[in-house]
Amino acid sequence: MSVAWIGSQPVPLTDAVRNAAKLLASSRCPVFTLDADVHGTRSAIALAERLGGAYDHAAGDLLAKEVALFTDHGGMFTTPGEARRRSSLIVIVGEIPVAHHELLRAWADSQPDLGDRQKRSWFHIDGTETAEAGKLARKLKAISLRGEVLSLPAALGVLRAGLQGQRIAASLTNIDRFKKALTTAQFPVFVFSGTSGETAGLVMLQGLIADLNKTGRASSVFLPADDDAWGTALTSLWMTGFPPRTGFSNSLPSYDPGRWDIQRMIRDKEADLHVWMSTRGGETPPRGGKIPLISLSKTNAPTSGAKITISVGKAGIDHDGVSYSSRTGTFRAVQAAQPSQLPSVSSIIGQLAEALPGKKALPC
Amino acid sequence: MKALTFSLLAEPEERLDLSALTPAGLAGLTDVQIAKLRIGTTRDPALVGDMFKVTGKDAQSIVFEGGSARFDKVGTGLSGGAIRVTGDVGLEAGRKMSGGSLLIDGSAGNHAGSGMVDGRLEIKGNAGDYLGGPLAGEITGMEGGLLIVRGKAGNYAGERLRRGIIAILKGCGDYAGYRMIAGSIVVAGRVGAMPGYLMKRGSLFLDRRPENLAPTFVDCGETDIAFSGVFDQFLIQEKIMDKPLLGTTPGKFGGDVAVSGKGEILFRRGR
Amino acid sequence: MLIRLTGGEVVDPVNGATAKRDVWIRDGLLVDAPKGATADETHDVSGCIVMAGAIDIHSHIGGGNVNTARLLLPEHHRSHLPRPANTPLSNAGWSTFQTGTLYAQMGFTTVVEPAMAPYTALHTHLELADIPIIDKATLAILGNDDFTLSLLRDSKSKAMLDDYVAWVIGSTRALGVKVINAGAAAAFKENVRSFSLDDTVPEYGVSSRKIVKSLQASVTRLDVPHPLHVHANNLGIAGSADTAAATIAATEGVPLHLAHLQFYGYGTEGKRKFSSEAARLAEAVNANPDVTIDIGQVMFGQTVTISSDVMRQFSAIGNASPKKTVILDGDGNGGGGIVPYRYKQDYYGSLQWAVGLELFLLITDPWRVYFTTDHPNGAPFTAYPELFELLMSSNARDAKSTELNATALGLTTLASVRREYTLEEIAIMTRAAPAKLLGLKDRGHLGAGGIADIAVYRKGRDIAKMFREAALVFKNGDLVVKNGKVTHYRWGKTLRLNPPPDKAMVKRMQAYHEERYGLSLDWFTFPDSAIQRPDPFAEVVS
Structure with a gap:
């Protein structure tokens, strides 16, 4: 079975690496789309630094929204474990990605063993714009908090104003039931994700939680839209001081979610080489780019449009690794579930670095 | 004195950081020094002289043509x-x-x-x-x-x-x-x-x-x-x-x- | 490989008086002058002083909370000036790479991250492994978790507590144990807003004192070299000197380390009801040989406070500058708060600055007081050179005092204290004593058999400059810094204890995690190989 291609021609891995390194060495502005575990990400960022490139995650748009809540505001948070054990009142905010539904259903099947230890009750605040979110809410028997023709940011504003006792014309369904539930719950928790609407609404949500903490306790659980993307953000932070959408100009990293949005850079023809990673497999690179593409993808066929394709494995499936898990809210060592011969992203990037002029090993 | 004028020679191939080209930033610099200022942001960054024809002397009044x-x-x-x-x-x-x-x-x-x-x-x-x-x-x-x-x-x-x-x-x-x-x-x-x-x-x-x-x-x-x-x-x-x-x-x-x-x-x- | 440093003035109080002598390195270790051998490499260090590499026992250099602070504050390091590339990622502001680079350039070769939440141990170690050049170590946090509190509430045996503490140390790869505002994080989840030594945690009915005493005893029984590292209650509050004094009085013949004492050095005198109690605390420390302390010196300017003391950080939100914060109610011992703060040269800032210096100067035994700013809480570690100067020069203190709030300084003894630290005292405080406190026999001195961690400083009138840019630094015999710049990259190790896990405790932990979190224990533990660097850990044998 082939693991490397130049165009559509199968080639030995060393040939693919040598050719990819040539493209990298001659690029003026390479961009990297990341999709790997912690160690793949570490290697890719180290390579981007060496080449004066820029990087983002494959799920960069949603990740940028989530990052913006922290960089521009902050907030009060708790972990999934603590919410499960302590919170008898959970409020789902907008749409939560399907990947997290099992976690939430597991909470529904368990009883808090700390704090007020009451039977858990569920609410769901949402705008009028989404349908998908309703399915989860029904499964959890969550009571709906929404207003006529109100978007989620508007509804969150109405809830916050209402809890302060402000008099406004709009109101939400079941608001009295929610107020009653708040009087007995000692640690209410709001569950949100990058899919829960605009960052502005999430800032409103955090303001609401801050209000509740003036006299009682409340917090939020952040379930990232994509666990791997969040892991990449955390890794990027310790390596460069910044979350993704960071670029290296004159060996100095700078963070700018607009400037280093690499899909924009490709569209606007600023980038001249795209290193595209997809360890989850079964994906194709975003359309529209006309610049040379190096694909590091979990695939058994050459990536369409790629100058070079190198097949890589996924941490936790093909090889051991470290991934972010929203089940615990931190990193987890993952073992290969179906060990394979596919190389890891970090090993391929290490080979690329050593094939560059200078042949220096990367710092990680 | 004529305004210090930067006439663009061709559409730039990279984003340019022009933060240095202000009255205060350019005061006292010679033409040669100005031409050597780095404004490109990629691995192979352009200098002022690569991108602009520079004319005029009055740095208090700057024009980008x-x-x-x-x-x-x-x-x-x-x-x-x-x-x-x-x-x-x-x-x-x-x-x-x-x-x-x-x-x-x-x-x-x-x-x-x-x-x-x-x-x-x-x-x-x-x-x-x-x-x-x-x-x-x-x-x-x-x-x-x-x-x-x-x-x-x-x-x-x-x-x-x-x-x-x-x-x-x-x-x-x-x-x-x-x-x-x-x-x-x-x-x-x-x-x-x-x-x-x-x-x-x-x-x-x-x-x-x-x-x-x-x-x-x-x-x-x-x-x-x-x-x-x-x-x-x-x-x-x-x-x-x-x-x-x-x-x-x-x-x-x-x-x-x-x-x-x-x-x-x-x-x-x-x- | 045989290396000789010649012509330098060797300041190594453990091995004798300061004198000109050669220092010899063979294959990474310090050796006595070999008879008749010629060095492969000789460094003329005339005009320089030669010390062991420095050791920082309390500096928040990596882990979940440090990383969250980076996330909250991307604008903090936006304005770094462009400079040519030298070493990988060393231009990345406040990154792991820059942390190792900057520490090494000051002659520091071992740094302890003092606050690792057990459940996020893997994250902490991933970050520490990406800090180049220096060795690292961490302390595991205990005392706010349901498991410990339940053991104490249910009066379980000491042996069971010991088994649990040993399991945590081993599974998290820690060098010791820290307790942070014992019980307060658990109490805060139940809406308790202030918490003192004799307050009890709701649900468990266990007092903060009982938590501290139990863990202190357990750490001692387990022969962990580093005494229990205590972040006491009421940090930063006017009147907190009473809490610190009570904690010091509670040692009862058992060793205990009290962290960042400066933040507890406050009384309630004066118009603003915020005054210095440093003299009283220094006397209490001087009188109690069980106690060691570090300072947590405040230096002026922008910083960010990072602490797992979530109750304290929540109460500080109103003082955040810039106004954005993260508060995390974590699992058990995790969580905390990130509150950016600017220390101003106003009444409060001036008083805090003076309290730290008073403690440094009035505590007489340099073996029991440690040099820290509680990085970044009192100041970033990059302020160390200026702090060395303040300790070694009463003139420097006087000069700085003229810029500060006179009313605040008037409520302190600082102006009357003329002590100046000698180089020997600096060497004890930043080398010999930390090595002893942490149980690291192989470092902190320049005697034969030790590892060749060496800092060479060019003598000069400018003390801050001398300590900012080491002339030469060796780590395990590798020359890593020349003239204040890193010249060679290498990877240090994370030092850990490795107590064998008790089998019954492992079973108990498996059952606990499955029942309470619905997840098997392997979600919370990891193999060494997860770090993906060769030999990331080194075991310290006690």
Whole structure:
């Protein structure tokens, strides 16, 4: 079975690496789309630094929204474990990605063993714009908090104003039931994700939680839209001081979610080489780019449009690794579930670095 | 003396960081020194001499002949003198300027006037998102000065504005005046959704009733006629508007009450 | 490989008086002058002083909370000036790479991250492994978790507590144990807003004192070299000197380390009801040989406070500058708060600055007081050179005092204290004593058999400059810094204890995690190989 291609021609891995390194060495502005575990990400960022490139995650748009809540505001948070054990009142905010539904259903099947230890009750605040979110809410028997023709940011504003006792014309369904539930719950928790609407609404949500903490306790659980993307953000932070959408100009990293949005850079023809990673497999690179593409993808066929394709494995499936898990809210060592011969992203990037002029090993 | 003029030789192949090309930054530099300033941002960065033909001597008056959406950070920290661009500019035009005037004949990208403290920034075309707004991580936007956009502005115009005046003459996108702290935003033309969301203080002046206002603004009825007259006069005197914006009986909303905000949205009635 | 440093003045109080002598390195270790051998490499260090590499016992250099602070504050390092590339990622502001680079350039070769939440141990170690050049170590946090509190509530045996503590140390690869505002994080979840030594945690009925005493005893029984590292209650509050004094009085013959004492040095005198109690605390420390302390010196300027003391950080939100914060109610011992702060030269800042210096100067035994700013809480570690100067020069203190708030300084003894630290005292405080406190026999001195961690400083009138840019630094015999710049990259190790896990405790932990979190224990533990560097850990044998 082939693991490397130049165009559509199968080639030995060393040939693919040598050719990819040539493209990298001659690029003026390479961009990297990341999709790997912690160690793949570490290697890719180290390579981007060496080449004066820029990087983002494959799920960069949603990740940028989530990052913006922290960089521009902050907030009060708790972990999934603590919410499960302590919170008898959970409020789902907008749409939560399907990947997290099992976690939430597991909470529904368990009883808090700390704090007020009451039977858990569920609410769901949402705008009028989404349908998908309703399915989860029904499964959890969550009571709906929404207003006529109100978007989620508007509804969150109405809830916050209402809890302060402000008099406004709009109101939400079941608001009295929610107020009653708040009087007995000692640690209410709001569950949100990058899919829960605009960052502005999430800032409103955090303001609401801050209000509740003036006299009682409340917090939020952040379930990232994509666990791997969040892991990449955390890794990027310790390596460069910044979350993704960071670029290296004159060996100095700078963070700018607009400037280093690499899909924009490709569209606007600023980038001249795209290193595209997809360890989850079964994906194709975003359309529209006309610049040379190096694909590091979990695939058994050459990536369409790629100058070079190198097949890589996924941490936790093909090889051991470290991934972010929203089940615990931190990193987890993952073992290969179906060990394979596919190389890891970090090993391929290490080979690329050593094939560059200078042949220096990367710092990680 | 003739204005120090940077004539663009060809469309740049990379984004350019032009923050060094200000009156203060260029004062006392020789032609050769200027030509060697690095402005490119890629691995193989361009120098001033690669991109521009430089003529004229007066660094207090700088002209960019031509323009590009890749001209970033034009007029950064401008504290006096004048800069004019005869075409478009990219990101962060007039970033942290504290005096002087910056005139863009074309359109500007995101974050024009970001962190501006004083001076006058005028954009004849359109502006991108985050007009006068903070860069990622910063918690205050524009802190003073006058920022005029003759065309349209994008989303989040005037985010976290703290002082100064922003005037947009052909409408703007969503979340105008988002998290405003104080200051004034004038918009003629259509305003997108949720103007004033999370605003604490300050004023939005609109030439029509906002279509999609957050429910956490309360209707205050008619407002002080004398004030709206004075403000309209100011806009005309400063050549921002050529006719009154608010009229004599503007309506008023107060908010954002979700943050106990004391901001106001004044608008012309009857349109 | 035989290396000789010749012509330098060797300051190594453990091995004798300061004198000009050669220092010899063979294959990474310090050796006595070999008879008749010629060095492969000789460094003329005339005009320089030669010390062991410095050791920082309390500096928040990596882990979940440090990383969250980076996330909250991307604008903090936006304005770094462009400079040419030298070493990988060393231009990345406040990154792991820059942390190792900057520490090494000051002659520091071992740094302890003092606050690792057990459940996020893997994250902490991933970050520490990406800090180049220096060795690292961490302390595991205990005392706010349901498991410990339940053991104490249910009066379970000491042996069971010991088994649990040993399991945590081993599974998290820690060098010791820290307790942070014992019980307060658990109480805060139940809406308790203030918490003192004799307050009890709701649900468990266990007092903060009982938690501290139980863990202190357990750590001692387990022969963990580093005594229990205590972040006491009421940090930063006017009147907190009483809490610190009570904690010091509670040692009862058992060793205990009290962290960042400066933040507890406050009384309630004066118009603003905020005054210095440093003299009283220094006397209490001087009188109690069980106690060691570090200072947590405040230096002026912008910083960010990072602490797992979530109750304290929540109460500080109003003082955040810039106004954005993260508060995390974590699992058990995790969580905390990130509150950016600017220390101003106003009444409060001036008083805090003076309290730290008073403690440094009035505590007489340099073996029991440790040099820290509680990085970044009192100041970033990059302020160390200026702090060395303040300790070694009363003139420097006087000069700085003239810029500060006179009313605040008037409520302190600082002006009357003329002590100046000698180089020997600096060497004890930053080398010999930390090595002893942490149980690291192989470092902190320049005697034969030790590892060749060496800092060479060019003598000069400018003390801060001398300590900012080491002339030469060796780590395990590798020359890593020349003239204040890193010249060679290498990877240090994370030092850990490795107590064998008790089998019954492992079973108990498996059952606990499955029942309470619905997840098997392997979600919370990891193999060494997860770090993906060769030999990331080194075991310290006690």
